[in-house]
Amino acid sequence: MLRLLAWPILCAMLFVLTSCSNFDKEFTVSSANTTIEVYTDGSAFVSEHFDILVKKAENYGGVYVDIPQRFTDASGGVHWRDFELAAARRDGIDEYYFKENNVPGYSVYIGTEHCKSCSADLLTGVTKIQIAYWLGRLVRQEGDREVLFLPAYMGRVHGQGAKKTLTLKLPPGGTVRPSQQDRAAAYDITRSAPNEILVSIPVGKADRELPDIEIEYPAGTFVTVTSGKRVQWWLSDHFLPFISILGPLIVGLVAILKFRPYWLVPAPLITVDTKITQSISPALAAYLFRNWRADAAKAAFMASVCQLAVKRTLRISSLGDDAEASDLLAKQDRRRSKAGRAKWYDLPAATRLVFNGIAKEPSAGDRRRVKNARPDVRDELHRTVTEEYQKIRGKDRWSLAAAASILALGIAVAYFSGLLIFSAAICGILMVLLTVVTMFRHPERFPVATGTSEQFKQAAGLFVGLPAIVIAALSYIGTTEVISEQRPYLMAILLHIAGIIAVLAMLRMPTPKQRQVRNNMLDLSRYISGEINGPAMSVECYEHYLPFAVALHVEQRWTERFNLWRESQKMNAYAPDWLITS
The missing domain is CATH 1.10.3630 (yeast vps74-n-term truncation variant fold)
Structure with missing residues (x-):
C-alpha cells in the first residue's frame, strides 16, 4: 500500500507531534506496478513503481511507501518477513529516504530531505516513485507440500482506488491455490509465461482487503530450512508480543516482592532485640x-x-x-x-x-x-x-532498575509498533497533569520567582507553555489514526506507563x-x-x-x-x- 502525507501544521510547543495530512487535495495515485522475482531459497526481490499526480504546489515533499512484514497467512499463523531496502528513486534518480517502524513493517519515506531553510515541495504533475527491496521467509511447510505465500498488500492503497498490476516470476512446478474468498471479484490471475504470473487488480474502493496469493509446490523445491533458522524465525515472529507483555510481568514481580512481607505472619517475639537501640x-x-x-x-x-x-x-x-x-x-x-x-x-x-x-x-x-x-x-x-x-x-537499586527496564520496554514497543510519537503525546499530557497536581499539593516545591524576568518566564511557562503542550498533544492524538493492528500494542504501552507509575509509587513503601x-x-x-x-x-x-x-x-x-x-x-x-x- 502507499500512503502520502500532506503539509504539516505546526502546533504550539511540540513540533514533532504536529503533522496533519490533507492527502486527497495534494496527491492522486494514478497506477501502481510491482515485479516480484521469487528464488529457490524462499526469498524474493521486489521492485515497485508508482505514478503519483501532484495536484498542489505546496505539499509535504515526499511520499511514504508501506512495506508490510507482519502478516497472518491463510492457516491463521502470524509471521514476520525479513526486509532489506535496495533502492529508492524518484523519476529514475536516487532520492533521499528514511525508514520508520509500524506494526505491519516499515514505512519508507521517499522525497526531499526536510530542513528549516529548504523547500520540501514536489513539483506539480506526474512524479514516478520507485522502491526496490528484498523479502525473505515466503515459504512454509504443510505436510509433504511447500506453499509459497504472497500477501496481497498491493491491493490496499490508502485513500485511493488506483489500478495495480503484479508480475510474479516464480520457480517452475507451482500450482495456484484456490482462495477461500471470491478471488475473481478481487483480482485476475493469468499465466503470461510458463514461470510467470500476471495479477491485475482493478480500480476499487479505498482500503479494501484482498485475499493472499498462495502457490503450492512439491516438497524439495525450495532450500531446506535448518532448525537454527526456524528458531530465529520463531523469535522474530513473537518478539513484539513478547516485549509487550514483559513489562507488565516485571511490574507483577515487583509487586509480589514488595507485598510478600505483608503476607508472611512473623512469629511472636518473646524478647526484645537489644541491638535496635544502638x-x-x-x-x-x-x-x-x-x-x-x-x-x-x-x-x-x-x-x-x-x-x-x-x-x-x-x-x-x-x-x-x-x-x-x-x-x-x-x-x-x-x-x-x-x-x-x-x-x-x-x-x-x-x-x-x-x-x-x-x-x-x-x-x-x-x-x-x-x-x-x-x-x-x-x-x-x-x-x-x-x-x-x-x-x-x-x-533500592532493583526497583529503580525495574522501572528503567519497563521504560525501555515501553519505548521499544512504541518504536517497533510505530506509536512512538503517539506515546510521547500521551506522556506529555500525563506529565503536565502530574506537574499541575504537584503544584497544588506541594506548592513549596515551586518557589515564586523574585525578579521581574523570572516571574515572566514562570508565568509564560505556566499559562502558555503547559496549555500549548496539552493542545498540541491532543491535536496529534485526535488527528492520528491508530489502525487495528496497533491497538493491542497501544494498550501494552499504556500498561507500561501505568507499570512505571506503580513501581515508582511502590518505592515509597517501607x-x-x-x-x-x-x-x-x-x-x-x-x-x-x-x-x-x-x-x-x-x-x-x-x-x-x-x-x-x-x-x-x-x-x-x-x-x-x-x-x-x-x-x-x-x-x-x-x-x-x-x-x-x-
Missing part, C-alpha cells in the same frame, strides 16, 4: 511509634534531651515542659580529648541538633529553658530524622528493614511495659532505655519498674549526676 536515635523511635504524625515532634525533642542527659552532655532538671538544662558540654571540651570527641560524635545527628538548639538559647546564670529551643529546631529535626530513616532504607525497625519499636514498648522479656534491669539498662521510653511515652512505667527493681536489690536512693537537684 543503631537508631530516640527521635526516630518517636516518629516511627507515632507513624510520623505531627505530635511526634515534641516526643522526639524531649527524647533527644533525655539522651543528652544520660550521655552526660548536659544536666536537666526534669523531663517535663518546664525542664531546664545546665552544664552544657562546651566546644573546647568536645575537642580537647579523644574521649570528648568520641562522646560527642557517638550521638545521633538528631540528638546533636537538639543540643545545638539548646546551646543557642539565652541563659539565666547557667540554666536554659529547654522548651524554648523546640520551635527553632522542629523542622530541621524532622528533616534530620527523615534522612536517618532513608539511610536505613538504603538504595523496605523490610524499615518495617523491622518499626516493629522493633513496638516490641520495645512492650518490653518497657513489662509484657515481654528483655535485658536484665540495672542502672545502666535503665539509663540506656530511658530516652526511648520518653520517645514511646512510657517513661513513667519504665521508672516504676526501675524503682521496684531498686527496692528488691535494697539499693540506696538513685541520684544520677545528670539530674539537677534542688
